[in-house]
Amino acid sequence: MARLTNRRIRWWRGAVGLIAGLYFLVPLACSVLFTVDVPGQGFTLSSYTGILSASGFTSSLLLTLELAAATIVLVLGLLVPALLAARLGAPRLRPLLEVVCSLPLVVPSVALVAGYSGVLRWGPQYLSRTPLFQTFVAVQNASFPVVLVLAYTVMSLPLAYRALDAGLRAVDVRTLMEAARSCGASPVRAVFQAVLPNLRGALMNASFLTLALVLGEYTVGALLGFRPFAVWIVGIGGSQAQLSVAVSVLSLLLTWALLLVFAAAGRSRTRIPRRARAKAAPALVPQESAS
Amino acid sequence: MTVEFRSLHKSFGATKALDGLDLTAHQGELLALLGPSGCGKTTALRMLAGFEHPDSGQVLVDGEDISEVPAHRRDAGMVFQSYSLFPHLTAADNVAFGLRMRKVGAAERRARAAELLELVGLPQHADRYPHQMSGGQQQRVALARALALRPKVLLLDEPLSALDAKVRVQLREEIRRLQQELAITTVFVTHDQEEALSTADRVAVMRDGRLEQCASPAELYDTPSTAFVAEFVGTMNRLPGRATGDGTVEVLGQRLPVRGAADTSGAVDVLVRPEAVDATADEDGSARVTATAFHGAVTRLTVTLADGTTVKADIPSHRASDLAAGAAATVTLPERPVLIEAHAA
Structure with missing residues (x-):
């Protein structure tokens, strides 16, 4: 009987795995097929080789990566101190923090960008004779639009919050802080030397989610008139369909590669301690000489 | 190093954690x-x-x-109740953490860490991470870490409560040995009276944010100054008695001197330890043995008196053979001063 239910469960697992796999893999396979099988030319990799020479590819990808880096720094810079402070000093503020960080989930990015463009239009008009006018100009600088960093930061708050909160739940922040302080560490050093190293996985997760969001974000960038990577892909899709899909496939691979890098970096805590390795190495020498 | 608490008060919201604590720990x-x-x-x-x-x-x-000195500038090593080792560091790096904070050189750090791990009996665990060690080993490393900076005071916050019984006894003996070896002033918080009595030079019994009594384990056990201390430390019988107001109390048909509150009169509870109660087999006795438990040298009898009061009595096992459950008995107390408590009502 037990074996029977077991087998039935396995069967379902297989079915679910198959359906989910098809759901994800079929579109992917079609995309790849579309890019390499050009009608009239047969199998060709020209759309992939054409990417590098396509105008705007490098600049838009670099812009997006820069924006992503700035967003990650800003999000972590905001959230980590806030979450630590809430955990250590004001546990009753935690629900508030959670609600605030989840708010962007219920505000569609179209509504968000409508608000942004309203402010960007209104601001210069009313502040034209104040130094703030220059600020408004600067945040919209097309070579590095700070306003996008601000928007992305808001949008990635819910994701980063979940990732960091999960990490904080796994460690006893208060005890770690107190242990470090009783060992003579100032509060700031205690955070950097005792708490943050143990949040490495969570920090990596939060960073990765933010990166993934920024790489794929289209609405805000397009509506505010900038050309980050996703906007460039859509733009080029109008003229060179194969190329744009090839870029999508490539960016998917890029995202996966980055995910693996981040995951590996987050996991490397289980590495063999340096000193143990150093000790193990000389131990081999006498053995070899003995034999 | 002498540590002194002077009329400490502390409230957390509506709860009073400390309500005028005065206490001194000597060098x-x-x-x-x-x-x-x-x-x-x-x-x-x-x-x-x-x-x-x-x-x-x-x-x-x-x-x-030192009220205004921040925690990291106080010379106090602390061992916590929960496992508090830094999970990302090896045992040796955990022990050396404080030295790193004090900017001690790497070679000296390593030497001192090795020395301390040796001291707590874990020299071969230097390269293990906390998750690769048992609870007892982790607390040993935590102890080594607390001692690394040669603190003036060692603080132990229920360091054994998360460990299983055998390791707990081992480690508390070790803590005592180390403490005496280093002659370091140590404050040890515990809710386990056996732990306190067996390791401490003096035990401070606290209740509702105040000190009840601070004395050596033997004194605390033999001459508790309040009923709370008497009942919290060890086992205590409560026998109904009548205080006469002139410093004596009538209990079990005997008249015994009262320790402490001599002017109390009326109905009181008389507090007596099981080993001070004697029971003898007596055909005409009004008390009845209801249960016996063999503890090796002594046997603990549970005796019910005529008025229904239950008394525990520890008597030498060789005399317990004719006091099986159901036997009639007479219960007597030695002619010694006893502690009494007036009825609250």
């Missing part, structure tokens, strides 16, 4: 803070460590008020 002594949960013992320790601030009162170390 080189192991002082245990004992009490039920919520009595303020941990709060007092955390104030000494610098993690809590008193609402009023002072914490003095060698006569100097």
